[in-house]
Amino acid sequence: MKKSLHLKVKELKTGLGVFRDLELVLGKTITEPWEEPQGPTPFPSAVDLRDWDLKLLSRYRPFYLPYCDLCCLCTMGKCDLTRGKKGACGLNLAAQQSRIVLLACCMGAATHASHARHLVEHLSKIYGRDHPIQVGTGEVEVEAPILRLVCGIKPKTLGDLDEALDYVESQITHLLSATHTGQEGDALDFESKVFHAGMVDQVAMEVADIAQVSAYPYPKADPEAPLANIGFGSVDTSKPVILVVGHNVPPAAYIMDYLSENSLQGSVEVAGICCTAHDLTRYNSKAKIIGPISWQLRFIRSGIPDVAVVDEQCIRTDLLSEAEKAKVPFIASTEKQCAGLPNRTGDPVDEIVKDLVEGKTPGALILDPAKVGEVAVRTAIEVAPKRRKFGALPGQDELVELAKKCTECEECRRACPNDLPIPEAVKAAASGVLTGLADLCAACIGCARCEDACPQEIPIHSGIVKASEEKLREEAYKVRVGRGAIQDVEIRKVGGPLVLGEIPGVIALVGCANYPGGGREVAEMAEEFLKRRFIVVASGCAAMSIGMYKNEDGQSLYEAYPGVFDAGGLVNVGSCVANSHIAGAAIKIASIFARRNLRGNYEEIADYIHNRVGAAGIAWGAMSQKAASIASGFWRLGIPVVVGPHGSKYRRMLLGRKEVESNWYVYDARTGEKVYVGPVPEHLFFTAETKEEALVMLVKLCMRANDTAKGRAIKLAHYVDLHKRYYGVMPDDLHLLVRKETDIPITLRDEVMEILKAEGWRERETPDPTLLERLAKPKEAR
């Protein structure tokens, strides 16, 4: 039943007395009382957590890297904001950067919210609004840690998720409105709103993922989720192939349903790119994954797919014209990307299939996912014998001839996001040597800007793909299907070792595939942390890149390491919206392990996580606005995020200054006194230029004020070891990180003590740390 009235009163004074947190809901049945008391900030407004944000922002000051010196958002502009000049509206460059960050985060959060809204509506229609929320089979009692924490609600059914989405949508509207001319003008206040956008984005992601996990036959928090096939080479090209691209699974799920209902499983291949692929393998692990977002052009132009179905998010916006070139019928399936196609939703399936097969129309917009399932399968089966895998790639001889047109003007390289040495490769191709082009494939992000830049119209990207065709077709790896949430029992088991610092940390490898030098670096980072027995979690394109790599034994890391949330485990949570489970795991540590109240208690839980849970994220190829909002949700929880060099184009970092002592004080909850704890964690948002820098920084970012001596010693051992291995020297900040002699790893004692002496180091106390004065009381006051 849809609720019709929802009234909440924080405090109501009446003749009978004072009522606090009075909540009146009409038209909604509350079946079970929740004993946990409501915390101070259920459904927080954009300013309710501002004090917390400003605490974090005073430690981690915004560091602006303006990406454009101008503002062109209103008609008083363009305004030049160079070096302190203000725009016509009064805004300065720092505030303008934070305003753009807020815009990006609103776009990201809105995308997840819209995705979530669509899923909840669709799944409610099919499975009923009363369909229970079930994210784990008996092992997950805290079903929605983010909703409990942020909204103060405990959803029982799909219908209960509406309330959280109503909240998210209202907050995004408020936040977006703050970016209008003449609204917010203070950089720090923009930053606080960025955090708020990130927090509500986490709510949206959690709603989306728990809705689909509850309704669909996905793995439910299963560490032994099956392995799926990933890579070009995992597709049987003798069969009709359906490609699905994007991140909203219902149309693709109906494709699988139609195949099984018509006993066609096994005779048609369904393969995905980007997060729809993750979610489709969660739905049915027989589906294949081609690869991350950057594989779109490669795969379409190869001619392997016989039909392309797109849903939403991260789809190349020119995919229709690319599909046309390879004579691949194209189906758009959501209102987010209609692609200029006629709306055929109401037409009979036979007619649509006929038009697509005969090429009367290059594509169709079908807004009924079930119909998409049938049209896609029938079209693929009928069109495959006609297409015979017609590709849009030049033949090798043709490629050599095309390359001869090159005048070495270097425009291709200057258009390449990764500054790849394309001219040399094209020059070599002109003399018949294609290995140079083939070598570019690994670091190519598949944008094809090189082609548009070429005045000779050489199809450079196609050339790269053609030259690497053999290698691409051999790509065949295993990836563990996204498991969703982390079980409560897993949290109970690792909570202690993590909070005490004995498991050196949780590293989350997340985000898009805009890598500076290819996806291999992501897999190498994952392997390094797995060998060191960190807990490694992954999602989205990064989770795919980790799978597309084989270790010394010829295994993918998902084969070599178990899928448990434990030291040395490699956990693929799933698609982008499954990032909510990574935040959820950190929140559950505070709740299940430390028994802190979650309900509407954001500030206290974030403070707990920031000071105690050694977790850090790395989005090596972060590209999208969604990635920005995902990161900002982690910042508000006090969890640091590292990005690769392209991430500097997000134009704002949050950096600590480790040598500025006054920044690194906390309250000791036992005494109420302020105590120096050193720069842990040092940054909240940081760009690493190289993989080596990222690795060393990530290890350091897992240190927390609460680490025990044993835990800090373990973390320091990893830090020193990696620092020495990659940089060849001892770190220069050990005196800031060692609190007592017992923190020093035994094998390094003499060496480290010598350094500490030279720095005039003295032992210091380890407090019960909190940034919140209200939680810190001297004993006599308790």
Added chain:
Amino acid sequence: MAAPWQLAEVPGLEQALTLKPEMAAKLLRNAKRPLIVVGGNVLGAKGEDVDVVKFVHRLAELTGSPVVVSPGCFRVFRERIGDVPLTCMGLEDLVNRMRDENWQGLRGEGNHDLVVFLGGIYFFQSQLLSTLKHFASHLKTLSLDRFYQPNATFSFQTATEDRWKKDLEKILEELEAKTS
């Protein structure tokens, strides 16, 4: 106005002044507290005949400037030119300090007044130079890469490898002439 190497990286109205090696040498000679910053792409940088490590070594000797090397390349620099003062530091961490007028610099003698950049990943270096351009009026930046960096105060124009090599050599010659 010169074009950025990565053509779309146009920042705005104020872009780096291009300069000849003689002028670069003059700036370096006149600097009170120069700093050399080497980015993480330096070993992958194209320029077959240019040994950037060797150039940095000589430049540091001639200017007496400390050198910061991006962590990804520090090891190689230390092994090859460990006799000049080298600091291993992430470029973002470094620029975060440089933008603070009150930072006392690597030697504790005051913030640097001229910072030489080379060898960074082009677009990342451009972003960091942007920070300094807008928020650090107390210092000037000089890009000695082969590719024009519009966000620097001064930059070489984009040049052929041969031209670039000669320009770098010219800087050293000029500095040597004045010190000898």
